[in-house]
Amino acid sequence: MKTNNFDESQQNTVPMLKDGLPRQAFAIVEDPEFPSTWHLPHHTPQIMQSILGHCSPESTVDWALMGKAIVMLSRPCIDGHCITSDKYLLLEATRHLLNHYHTAHRPIPNALRICLIMFGLER
Numbered sequence: 001m002k003t004n005n006f007d008e009s010q011q012n013t014v015p016m017l018k019d020g021l022p023r024q025a026f027a028i029v030e031d032p033e034f035p036s037t038w039h040l041p042h043h044t045p046q047i048m049q050s051i052l053g054h055c056s057p058e059s060t061v062d063w064a065l066m067g068k069a070i071v072m073l074s075r076p077c078i079d080g081h082c083i084t085s086d087k088y089l090l091l092e093a094t095r096h097l098l099n100h101y102h103t104a105h106r107p108i109p110n111a112l113r114i115c116l117i118m119f120g121l122e123r
Contacts, residue, residue, distance in 0.1 A: 020045055024057070027069055027093035028084055039083040040069035040093055042100070058103050067109070070097060074111045074118070091119045 015022040018035035025047045030037035047060040073093055076083050084090060094115045101108050116122035 015048075015051070022047060022051060024051060025060075027073070027096050028089050030084055030086065030089060040072055040097075042066045042069045042097065058100065061100050061104065066097065066100065069093075070109055070111045070115065073097065074114050087119070090115075091121070094119050094121065
């Protein structure tokens with residue numbers, strides 16, 4: 001039984017990395033072929049073990065990075081630098097990070113609640 005949500009074909013290839021992490025470690029991946037478009041890392045390097053099917057992706061969440069990712073997501077443009085202008089990607093990243101909190105049975109941080117409101121997922 002597979003213990004992750006990754007494509008079988010990924011298990012036999014060497015993935016591209018950004019800062020030592022594969023694209024699956026990022027909440028926003030604008031283009032899988034260009035690591036410079038991957039934003040909001042929130043997993044440990046052990047995500048590689050999850051890609052290989054040895055553990056759950058949830059066991060590789062880096063909660064310190066998660067907090068930083070949420071802050072960046074709640075303020076997607078700072079000093080003229082934007083993580084992405086694609087509102088769909090911001091919405092999907094919000095859902096993705098929220099799912100990690102639900103799965104881990106952790107309280108949802110206020111900054112993530114702000115994202116939910118900003119992207120119309122909560123009133």
